Amino acid sequence: MEPYTPHARPSGRKKTIGLSAKEYNKITDRIAAVRRNRLPGDEEGRDSSGHDSSFIAETSFVRAPLNSRVVSNPTSQRQSSKGKAKQEPIDRVPLDVQEAMILEDLLFVLMGIEGEHITYHPDYSPEDDDPLRGTQFVVSPYLDASLRDLVERILPLGTYYTAIYAFIESRSHLDYGLINHALCAAIRDMLKDYQTLLSQLEHAFNTSPQFSLQKLWFYVHPTIHTLSLIYQLILELDDQTSTSLSSDGSSSEDEEEAARNEALGLGGANLKAVLSEFGKGDPDGASGIYVKGGEVLSILYERMQNMAGDPTAHTIYKSLLQAAGKPYVEMLKTWVTTGNLVDPYEELLVKERHFIDRGIIEKDYTDDYWERRYTLRDGSTLSGSKRQLAGVPPPRPSSGRLPGGACVPPLLESWKHKILLAGKYLNVIRECGIDVTREHDSNELFMDEENFYTFLEDAYSFANKTLLNLLLKDQQLIPRLQSLKRYFFLSQASFLTHLLDLSATELRKPSRSASIVKLQSLLDLALNNDARGEDALYRDDVKITMSDTGLYDFLLKVVSVSGVIGEEKEDGTPHEEQPKKEKSILGIDALTLDYNVKFPLSLVISRKTILRYQMLFRFLLHLKHVEQSLSSMWIEQKSGPWRSRLPQHPDFERWRLRVCVLRARMLAFVQQILAFATFEVIEPNWRNLAAKLEKVTTVDQLLRDHVDFLDTCLKECMLTSSKLLKAYSRLIVVCSTFALYTSPLTKTAISAISAAEVGESDQGMAKRWDVLGKFETNFNHWFQIHLDCVQFYASSENVSLLPLVIRLNSVKSTV
Known part of the structure; x- marks a missing residue:
């Protein structure tokens, strides 16, 4: 908005600004006429000597008329002005005097000051009305209609100015922040141009006899649009705040609740500061x-x-x-x-x-x-x-x-x-x-x-x-990931075999009784004997830990809640830390590895990614342990009573053959699952990850690629589907339990052979068939369910399981 400059006059006007004696007398005569036309008894606004109090202590009223209206008590000024307007109808003076008087009032109103004939709206209350809505002004009904129309076009400027000024005053407080401070400063700069325009208009009013209401409208017309735009902006800003703050009282905490929270240790500024981070600590909530x-x-x-x-x-x-x-x-x-x-x-x-x-x-x-x-x-x-x-x-x-x-x-x-x-x-x-x-x-x-x-x-x-x-x-991230792969994915399987041999006795104990210190020593011994070159770089970071719950129970609980390994609950607590039922498990079922890594690598190898590595490790470890147990069973059944021939006891021969066949099927199943997980899931996905790491361009992409690799491995290893997990867990438990029966089966075979050699009848054959039949029934039942589930998911959701379907069908056809 460009202020009016009275010096830039059109041609034909005086080149200098000043009042001639004739012009000065004309203006003062008009003002004197207004005084003479006051109604009798109008003593309001006069001092004890009868002079108008608005001129007291103001010797330059004609030169600075706005100063006379700046008073210390706006309410009394408002009452005085309204009283004058009622007692002194403006229609009793000539039209040119009306124009002069209304021009004087307009210059006051444009600064938000009430005039004599332009006053506050009757419904306006400074105490109750929202100052950001602006002050409404009304014109005296006695003003000539031809002048009133033009005045009413100019009046919104007073409303805009008062609203904008109130906005600047209120939004300049610290609570409204730096953005509002800067906005108020910019609007204040615009108001300076407006105030400059008003001072120039005042100067023109005082010095130019030709200054009229029409000229005032001409000069302020562009400013009305400018201030209206700012006014609409502050209304929208005020509407948002008013709507939000209107519901503050409903969510405040009462004194009784505050006292109870304080007694329970839930009060205080620190807790509120923490809760406010989650939108719960502010008593007014978001509405405030x-x-x-x-x-x-x-x-x-x-x-x-x-x-x-x-x-x-x-x-x-x-x-x-x-x-x-x-x-x-x-x-x-x-x-x-x-x-x-x-x-x-x-x-x-x-x-x-x-x-x-x-x-x-x-x-x-x-x-x-x-x-x-x-x-x-x-x-x-x-x-x-x-x-x-x-x-x-x-x-x-x-x-x-x-x-x-x-x-x-x-x-x-x-x-x-x-x-x-x-x-x-x-x-x-x-x-x-x-x-x-x-x-x-x-x-x-x-x-x-x-x-x-x-x-x-x-x-x-x-x-x-x-x-x-x-x-x-x-920080050598890629070598770190390679060490994780070697230790957690059994790429360096010799150390694991050595560890299982050394700690066999300790791992047969309940997990609460197993000594972690002893197991850690055995792990260090196994790593020292087997690690060479790069394998030995980070072996000190590998630690033994014992889980509180079985692998499959934990996985079933996780996937039933979210379907994703490593996700937290809504309150941010990891599923690993949920309360668990007291259930005793063996050390081999609770054994897992942990990996220490320092910041900033801990951003990539975070606790959630370590949890994923542990799930895969426990899955592979359990398979490796069951495979080792069934292999030991096979070694034992290659000699002794299992190789003796008893033609006179054909029922025992058939039982012994069925035991060997079942053991072979179980071993084949475990080996096929282990081979599938190692060579068709982990290795291809690791190669894909290594290729991505060579081309990675952003840290965020690096983090996503690493987590995607682990999630893909978990999914393709059947650890994220409750149906697959349930069938697989039952099946692997049958296999591990059967391996535990190695010694009882050998003992019952020896007793059968001894009875046959002395010619006695074998009384325990029925029991042998009953035990073997239960194992066969359970294995066949859960194997078929597992195979059906794998075939279903391979054909619908997880195509990567197709190779496993072929492998399991080969186990099914084993005789």
């Missing part, structure tokens, strides 16, 4: 969030887009967007270039949970430091998970926008994940003690200009490349 931060920028941008056809609106909203966005851009620049989150009023799209530090990774089964310390306020993630939504405030009822900083400006919607990751990458690098100071262009950036997004892309690329080099080269 002011319109600030990204929400202000979103409203400005949407108004600019919606009114793109109006050049004035587009220019004003664009300038306000750039001015209000400066603090936001500065916070973003600090975040993406240093990793420091400087957001004192929670206005940025990124938020930090201060109670989470990197030490959590070492003791918790969730990598909170990476996924939850820094997040987007709107709860969105690259994976599309809605787990973060517990900490996101609900949208505004009126607009559907998220409140405050949770509202991502539309200009940054497609960049929000890169902004988040750039700062997270730099934080990881800083935690490693590496300086990430980087010089960047000091030119001023604006959110709606292309160079700002070029800057964001460069900052993201730098942070990503730096962290990727740190992980792959400095």
Whole structure:
């Protein structure tokens, strides 16, 4: 808005501004006429000597008329003015005097000050009305109709000005944040132009006899549109806040509940600070969030887009967007270039949970430091998970926008994940003690200009490349993953065989009785004997641990809840840590490995990924143990009573042959499952992962590729389907239980041979057939169910199981 400059006069007017004696007398005569026409008895506004009090202590009223209306008590001034207007009808004076008087009042009203003939609306109450709605003015009904029409066109300026001024005063408080501060400063600069215009109009009114109401309308007409645009903006900002704050009282905590919480240790500022991170600590909830931060920028941008056809609106909203966005851009620049989150009023799209530090990774089964310390306020993630939504405030009822900083400006919607990751990458690098100071262009950036997004892309690329080099080269990530593969996926199976031989006695004990210290010593001995070259690099990081629950019970519980290994419950607690029923299991069933890794590699090899490795390890270990037990059974049945011929006892011969056939089928089944898991699941998927790691370009992609590799292995090993797990677990339990019967079967065979040699009748043959029949029935039943399930999933959901179908059919045909 360009202020009126009275010096830029059209040709034909005086070149100098000043009052001649004739002009001065004409104006003063008009004012004197107004005084003479006061009704009798009108003493209000006069002092004891009978003079008008508005002129007392103001010797330059004609030169500065606005000063006479600035009083210390607006209410008394309002009552005095309204009394005068009622007692002194303006229609009793000539039309040119009416115009002079109404021009004087208009200059007051345009500054939000009540005049004598233009007064506050009768329903206006400074105590009850919302100041951001502006002050409504009404014109005296006695004013000439030809003047009233023009005056009523100008009156909205007073409403706009008072509303805008009130907005600046209220939104300049600290609670409204830096974005509102910058917006108010920009609007205040625009009001300076408006105030300059008013001072020039006042000067013209005092010095130019030709200054008329029509000229006033001519000069303020463009300003009405400008201030109306700002007025509409502040109304929308006020509407959002008013709607949100209207429901605050309903969610406040009463005194009794507060006292009870305090007695239970649930009160205090610390707990509220933690709960507020999840949207539960603020007694007002999301409804108490002011319109600030990204929400202000979103409203400005949407108004600019919606009114793109109006050049004035587009220019004003664009300038306000750039001015209000400066603090936001500065916070973003600090975040993406240093990793420091400087957001004192929670206005940025990124938020930090201060109670989470990197030490959590070492003791918790969730990598909170990476996924939850820094997040987007709107709860969105690259994976599309809605787990973060517990900490996101609900949208505004009126607009559907998220409140405050949770509202991502539309200009940054497609960049929000890169902004988040750039700062997270730099934080990881800083935690490693590496300086990430980087010089960047000091030119001023604006959110709606292309160079700002070029800057964001460069900052993201730098942070990503730096962290990727740190992980792959400095921290030797790939050798670490290879060591995990060797130890957890039995690629170095000789150490496991050695360990199982050394710890056979200890692993037969209940898991609570097994000595972890002794098992760790035996593991170190096995690794020292078998590890060579690269295999020995990270052997000290491998540790023995004992699980509290059986593998298949745990897997069935997990997949019945979420269907995904490693997922947490809604409250963030890993499934591994859920309360479990007291159930005694053997040491071999509870044995697993753990792997120690330091920050920052713990971001890739996190506790959740270690949990996946442990599931696969226990699956392979159980298969290897059952295979070893059945192989020992086969070795024992190659000699002694199992090779003796008893032609006189054909029933025993058939029983003995059936035992060997069942053992061979079980061994074939276990070996086929183990071969399938090792050579057709883990090895191909590992090669795919290695190929991806050679071409990886972003840290986030590296993390996803690693987790995808483990999840694919779990799925293809049949550990994520409850039906497959149930059939497989029953089948493998039958095989392991049958292997435990090696000694009883040998003893009963010896007794049968001894009885046959002395010619006695064999009384235990019926019992032998009964035991063997139960094993055969159970094995055949669950084998068929398992085969049917595998065939179904191979033909519908998991094509990778097709090779297993062929392998199992070969076991089925074994005689």
